Amino acid sequence: MISQEMLKLGTSKSVIRELAGFGAQRAAIVGAENVLDFSLGNPSVPAPKEVQDAIVDIIKNYEPKVYHSYSSGAGHDGCRTAIAENLNKRYGTNYSKDNFIMTCGAAASLNITIKALVAEPGDEIMVLAPFFPEYTVFIAAQGGKQVLVPCKDDMQLNVEGIKEALTPKTRGIIVNSPNNPSGVVYTKEEMQELCDLLVEKEKEYGHPIYIIADEPYRELVLIDGLEVPFIPNMYKNTVVCYSWSKSLSLPGERIGYVLVPNNVDDEQLIAACGGAARALGFVCAPTLFQLVIERCVNVEPDLTVYKKNRDLLYDGLTKLGYNVAKPAGAFYLFIESPDGDSEKFSEKAKEYDMLVVPGTGFGSKAHMRLSYCVETEKCEKSLEVFEKLMKKYK
Amino acid sequence: MISQEMLKLGTSKSVIRELAGFGAQRAAIVGAENVLDFSLGNPSVPAPKEVQDAIVDIIKNYEPKVYHSYSSGAGHDGCRTAIAENLNKRYGTNYSKDNFIMTCGAAASLNITIKALVAEPGDEIMVLAPFFPEYTVFIAAQGGKQVLVPCKDDMQLNVEGIKEALTPKTRGIIVNSPNNPSGVVYTKEEMQELCDLLVEKEKEYGHPIYIIADEPYRELVLIDGLEVPFIPNMYKNTVVCYSWSKSLSLPGERIGYVLVPNNVDDEQLIAACGGAARALGFVCAPTLFQLVIERCVNVEPDLTVYKKNRDLLYDGLTKLGYNVAKPAGAFYLFIESPDGDSEKFSEKAKEYDMLVVPGTGFGSKAHMRLSYCVETEKCEKSLEVFEKLMKKYK
Incomplete structure (x- = not known):
């Protein structure tokens, strides 16, 4: 039973x-x-030491109510503003706190985004193999249908295969680069091909197809000078799911965000993400670590x-x-x-x-x-x- | 879209x-x-000061990997063992770590439990009014159907009303005492009546009906000598959803548990709760605070x-x-x-x-x-x- x-x-x-x-x-x-x-x-x-210093400093200098109370569902203003400023500086964007929802890590971010995008049971979320196996679990739990497309032999994007697998029911496609499990970074050229394809298909279908950029490894680029394309700058209908699990080595603390730029086609998508966070029982991201992130957002791994x-x-x-x-x-x-x-x-x-x-x-x-x-x-x-x-x- | x-x-x-x-x-x-x-x-x-002391002590005396790494999905052994020992001492129970899943707070615990109990769309979860309004959101999100039963004028249990509203589709009934929003503690006599009714109905229907004991206010009893009945000791098919949001004033940190006793009828219920936690993207409860709870579980508010x-x-x-x-x-x-x-x-x-x-x-x-x-x-x-x-x- x-x-x-x-x-x-x-x-x-x-x-x-x-x-x-x-x-x-x-x-x-x-x-x-x-x-x-x-x-x-x-x-x-x-x-990094900055994280330990930030925790001790917050505890020594503030009242417990400041760091242990509920934040709003979207998260502390200061933390979200600091993240926006960090990205704006690095990628020339123009984000504000209102583009962010703080989450309990990337797994939370993905569930929230998928739940917000799946409008009807059977709506499709595309996954590119090889892939993080929990995607399958998350998509099923949020009522979506997983559509699997294998990458090429070199584990780079198979744009032709993606083209064949797209349907009017495709709501989103998860792009995870640097990739778990392959360690591959999708090249800028192939990402551009993918974006062009999606723009074309959006026109054909008459509705948006979102790139769900799963980016816990964004800062873990191991070849000097290699640039990981910042997808929202290439393709407007992008939602970024981020986590500090790897970049600040905080996997157990469950802290990350969902970023929804202003110019996505569904201007209420971020509100729907807020609703999904509520429906899944996330309440708010851990508050002490929201304050830690505010102080450590510029620390490089x-x-x-x-x-x-x-x-x-x-x-x-x-x-x-x-x-x-x-x-x-x-x-x-x-x-x-x-x-x-x-x-x-x-x-x-x-x-x-x-x-x-x-x-x-x-x-x-x-x-x-x-x-x-x-x-x-x-x-x-x-x-x-x-x-x-x-x-x-x- | x-x-x-x-x-x-x-x-x-x-x-x-x-x-x-x-x-x-x-x-x-x-x-x-x-x-x-x-x-x-x-x-x-x-x-309480013990919480701040525990955080600083952990950070000063251990490596970050000890407190920031992933725990298992169920949580750190030491934390769960400490909670089991605390309850065993207070309520004469015989729990071990294996009866607990650490969660991101009571909202997570409730979503996990409801998701594990709802076997088919339309399975019913009973809610006693007045009630915490997010129950409605959680039940809908996990595919259940909310059945509302008003309490009596004094906000105590309306066992007659509950009897009329039970059906073979009732999977669980949320009992929240001390109650939000009324502050009422359901009396032992009325709780006993409810348990007797449920045992009778379980026999009639031929399957278990779970009490989902939502207990973030367990330790906030404001009348000296008043005892809040520990429901698992009155009724075997009970799942306890707990949080330290109120008892240790840590609402922002998202730390709680699901307790499933060994003697519930569905012996695999705790495994299903583990599956639900995974499906919802919780991964694990915040790990630094798992270690804090291990040290502060006996601290009284x-x-x-x-x-x-x-x-x-x-x-x-x-x-x-x-x-x-x-x-x-x-x-x-x-x-x-x-x-x-x-x-x-x-x-x-x-x-x-x-x-x-x-x-x-x-x-x-x-x-x-x-x-x-x-x-x-x-x-x-x-x-x-x-x-x-x-x-x-x-």
Whole structure:
């Protein structure tokens, strides 16, 4: 007599959780330092000192009512204004606090946006594979229908495939760049092609198609000089879903935003997002961390370790003969298994106490995801294991 | 082309928000100290010193990864164990961490529970009026059908009315005691009657009917020696939705839990709640505050001001001839307007810069809600206004 759908979600086997369990078992036997665990997306770079300083400073200098009381549903004015100013400076935009709703992280932002966009059951949200598997859960929970379009072999946008899959029921398309799980940054040229296609299709259908830009990795760009296109500047009907989980290493604190620019076609979309936040029970984003963000919005993440790990692994793996999507951001590599079966590869890797996640859940059985948000030493050690494994395949 | 339902929720007039706007306008003219604002449920007692000490201590003594990383979906083991031990000591229960899912506050807990219980669209969730108006929003968003049953004139349980409204589709009944907006604590005798009725109906229907105990005010009991019945000890099919918003004055931090005892009929209900939390995008409860709760779970709120305000207002108002539901907990009074029209009364009160919320949205147009989580001086001043207003009605 309970929801079988929710039960299934609550009891479904999680490959990542099972790997974590195996890793914990092995760590108890061989020591944590000898388990090469590349399964999780928990940032290894600690939250910057500015965050700790801000928390202590707020607590020492203000009354608890100032930082622990409810904020408005959209969030504290000061925090939203600081975010608007940060983006305006970086991208030449003209946002104000009124373009933002503070949220409990990117998962909240995505659910809110999808719930606001799905006008009727069966309205379509497009997802580009490989993709973050929880998209499937969120879209279903908010009454949408997921339409999956695989990327090209290099994990870049497949604009032709997207064109074929668009229908008059497409409400939005989730664009996640830098991408989880591939680490790929979609190029400006291909993004432009996508935007042109969408403008054309909007005209054809007579209604907007939104890009839902899922951007928790926006600041994690690991190639010097590489620019991640700021999508609202390329395409007006864009909603940005952001989180500080990765850029400030605050994944547990659940703090992010939804940004809806003024010039989107549905001028009441941000109000509908506010309604969706209310309907889902979010009330407001955690208030102490809203004040922390106001003070730390200009702090840049230290990417030294991620860059080092990326270079080391990408160079090492390609030298060993692995086919790896060219990583430019986030802290993931998407590696093709030599025989196209990542599940088998992941099992074999476990024999060497190395944990990589099969890509099946991310939309590609051939690839596995390696999260290199770990100590560099473990990356070095892993190359020896990858070498041994490659020999087995030859 | 967006969700009209969400747009309506996002743009609907909020009486409380409008009162707040009026209050801010008046404060700019006559000074905040002269606006008698009884409209909000933001605790006036600051979060206890133990909370601030815990935050600073955690930050000074641990690495950011310890407190800012993701927890499991259910929450940190230590936090859940501490809560289980606290309840076991107070209520003689035998809970473990596995009975708890940490959540982003009571609104999250309620949405999660309702989503897990609604097996089919149209499954019914019963709500007892007067009630917290967001219940209506949450039930609709999770696909349920709200069935409203008014309480008796004294705002106590109307077991006869509940009996008539139960159907084979009733999945749950929300019990909120101490009650928002009435401040009433349902008596043990009436709760027992309700539980007996539900056991009888469960037999008749052949399936469980859950009590969803919404308990953010559990610790706010203002009459010495009065016991709020712990519902899971009276009725096995109970799910408790808790929050520290009021007891530790942390409304902005979004921290609470769902408790599902082992002996509920659907032994997989807690797994379904975990699935619902995932589907709604909650990921995990804010992690720093999970560690704070672990350390502060035994801290008791300072109720001195609330007790003083309650006594002063209840005595004063009844002496003036107002009909007031007997308040025993929370920080609300539910006052009958002399002519049965709380909307008119609220308008008249504004002429004296006094803000009380008409009860229409809470399920009773005759009554208004007064939140006395304010300075005692304002309560004293308000009695003069109530006296003047009563004279107008005579």
